[in-house]
Amino acid sequence: MNDFDGWRKRIDEIDQQLVKLLNERSRCAVEIGHMKKQLDLPAWQPEREAEILRNVVKANGGPLDDAAICRLFERIIDEARSLERHAMETGGSLRKE
């Protein structure tokens, strides 16, 4: 195996971990959606989203710059919010559809 294949293999391993973590994060968002429904809280809480972005920028050591990290987490938050809303509206299954 040359170095080229080695780096790609490492990317594939990281991607497996990313898929797991993104789904675990989504499960948390679904649970929060259920609780928001019980507590009659709104799905969209902009101050919490701002806090998430502050936290990830603080944790960022690069090489991705802060703008790139924010763009990625805006998408991650957006996908989580879709699932959370779905959970609030329907009682939301946790199974892949």
Next chain:
Amino acid sequence: MNDFDGWRKRIDEIDQQLVKLLNERSRCAVEIGHMKKQLDLPAWQPEREAEILRNVVKANGGPLDDAAICRLFERIIDEARSLERHAMETGGSLRKE
């Protein structure tokens, strides 16, 4: 700490891991960019991107559906490609800018 705070704390922990992995993935992409430059290969290799998307869909156990996973990885690949191109054009610093 109530359950609500507990789930948010878990999300914050996951986000710390995601930031680390996304940056580690980007470092791999920068290394690949350097090698592509040496080997005179193009930055954009659509068949490799298709392979990445097939791999992550295969690994996906939900609750994110396959379309959501693909949307997220299209963004992740896009940010990696920007850094990789930068590395090919400039010799690319690995430091956060």
